[in-house]
Amino acid sequence: MTIAEEDYLKVILKLELAQEELHARVTTNQVAEVIQTKPSSVTDMLKRLKEKSLVDYIKYKGIKLTGAGRKQALCLIRRHRLWETFLVEKLGLSWKTVHPVAEQLEHVHSDELLERLDEFLGHPAFDPHGEPIPNGEGKLPGCDGELMTTVKAGKNYTFMGIKEPTDTLLSYLDKIKLNIGSIFHVQDVEAYNGSVELEMGGKVCFLTYDVANKLVVKVNEKHENKN
Amino acid sequence: MTIAEEDYLKVILKLELAQEELHARVTTNQVAEVIQTKPSSVTDMLKRLKEKSLVDYIKYKGIKLTGAGRKQALCLIRRHRLWETFLVEKLGLSWKTVHPVAEQLEHVHSDELLERLDEFLGHPAFDPHGEPIPNGEGKLPGCDGELMTTVKAGKNYTFMGIKEPTDTLLSYLDKIKLNIGSIFHVQDVEAYNGSVELEMGGKVCFLTYDVANKLVVKVNEKHENKN
DNA sequence: AATTATTTTTAGATTAATCTAAATTTATTT
DNA sequence: AAATAAATTTAGATTAATCTAAAAATAATT
Known part of the structure; x- marks a missing residue:
């Protein structure tokens, strides 16, 4: 799993969650807009992600994450938000500045690191921006709030x-x-x-x-x- | 600065420091051996690093880091060792397992993060493996030990x-x-x-x-x- | 429904990083 | 010093990720 692939998965999940009409497919242009790249580059990447069974992509018809893709994307969001929490809570950085740093840290692969970090932070449910942190199984907390x-x-x-x-x-x-x-x-x-x-x-x-x-x-x- | 470039710089510095006869130039094969790649790939990368004035490379004659290259490499070693310290001291991972994780973390770019991490750890002079941690100016401590x-x-x-x-x-x-x-x-x-x-x-x-x-x-x- | 506009995809190039195989340079040994 | 061995570089390909420009498909509008 490359950094670029991870970035695409995360963006697609966020677009799915933000979608006005539920179950509508995410479009190539939407992704290109967020990633700040050309639609043609998105098409290329979608083919690769489809090859790996991470997205359900139909030519001209848009994209949907598969189960595996969704799981990966949630893991990335979990990593991102845990790191943001660490940066603000433990290192004292401002929530205004941590995003680009967490954007890099989220691509570090280590299950043990993630578990220990979560424990070190006291299993936080929300990051410093108030966004919910998916748990190890990819479930979002605070849905009962x-x-x-x-x-x-x-x-x-x-x-x-x-x-x-x-x-x-x-x-x-x-x-x-x-x-x-x-x-x-x-x-x-x-x-x-x-x-x-x-x-x-x-x-x-x-x-x-x-x-x-x-x-x-x-x-x-x-x-x-x-x- | 790409991850690959950073990896090469770090390896070259380590080879320079480990060199038997002082001031001997690091060779293409030495680097290939450590990076686990082909000598031809090393040659390619050396041209790129020379272009960026990070190494002093002479065809068939070997390599030496420039001032800028050395500074970069020391910064990477600093990052690596600070992260290893964090992983062991704060997260409770074993020093046996932290190397590959720190290998990823060292490529995260953020001066502020590095400063705060150093402070959070109490400005450690040695990492959990007993290796000295270069300070912000790239000086190695414990030279007076x-x-x-x-x-x-x-x-x-x-x-x-x-x-x-x-x-x-x-x-x-x-x-x-x-x-x-x-x-x-x-x-x-x-x-x-x-x-x-x-x-x-x-x-x-x-x-x-x-x-x-x-x-x-x-x-x-x-x-x-x-x- | 036909035309126009928009979206999306393809085709062909480019760059970083790698490879293999062949050529070249340097080092070592008769 | 000539021959052989070892190290290094070049030439030509490959893959991931991107681009531009052109073609194809879908959507919107007259």
Whole structure:
């Protein structure tokens, strides 16, 4: 498995997940756009990936990952997000700068390294950008989470991840010190405009509906009766 | 700088350092032997490296690194050894297995990553195999160390590194729990056969001349009057 | 439905890194 | 010093990954 092949698989998976209409096939041009290459180069690569049974590719009809291809792609995303977590949590790099470095690290092949790294980081479920980290079996966590727009006043929650992370949103969360893993208490949900009032480590913060609607949270049963 | 180019530079530096007669030029066949490739492939690569002013290559006459080439090669060795240290010290992998993983990690390009990793590891001077880690300026540490065959009874030393590490020697040192960084007290040096008796954390151990002659140590002024 | 536009694929080149086989240069030995 | 052996280089191919330009297929529009 070459670096180029791995890059293509990852891009195809991301396009499949982002696809508007479910089960629609990813197109040659979509891939070329993301990889920043010519469609003809994509066609060449697709033939090679098909040869290896990593994609189901039909001329002029688009692409779909096979089971094996999907598994590989999820492994790459797992590696990428674990490395990003390491770079930010352990080495203190900024989440703004780690992507290109993780882009290189994700191509390092070693199952044992990956396992140990995961353990070293405490089996994190989300990376510093709030993206879920697939587990060893390729399953994404936090699928049982809910958006912060559905929380109930009086309950406690853990902040799990971000739905569609953008740099501006991440910067904002940095500023108000709302970090992944934070536990908070919902003081109030404003029925009028859906804004949420939280209490977190003694400090209070307000979130608009638009922000709350990007944040994935999980009820924290254990801390239910904290206040 | 491609991965292949980096691999060649590293091999050439290692051959230069291991050269019997100083200033002798590294040969095409030597490189081919180490890289496990054909001499003709080496010739091709040497032309490319010469083009980039990384080696001083004269047809039929052999190779020498230029200043720039040497700097690059030292950076690669630095990366390799820092990663090996990370893998063993932080992730708990065995020094027996880390080489091929570090071989991949050393090709990750990021100055900031390297700086932070070095800091995270506490600026180590030797890797888990006892090899010295070049610093940011490409200088090798422990050049002021001495071999354990020159120690004086009654003094305290720190175990810095290993002269020519082999798996069997490393395993032996593991077994007698003599680790890099260990501080020990020299109880006695046997004039008859040069064997050395050490005391280390209350335990005593004997080393033959042959073993002691591979171990790099440094007088530990601060602990001079421990006993 | 016919035409136009868009998407996708093919054909043919290019570059890095490798190979084999043959030619050349240097080293070694009679 | 001539002959032989060894090391090195060249010439010509090969593979992965890319490109450009042209051809073919699909989609959109009149």
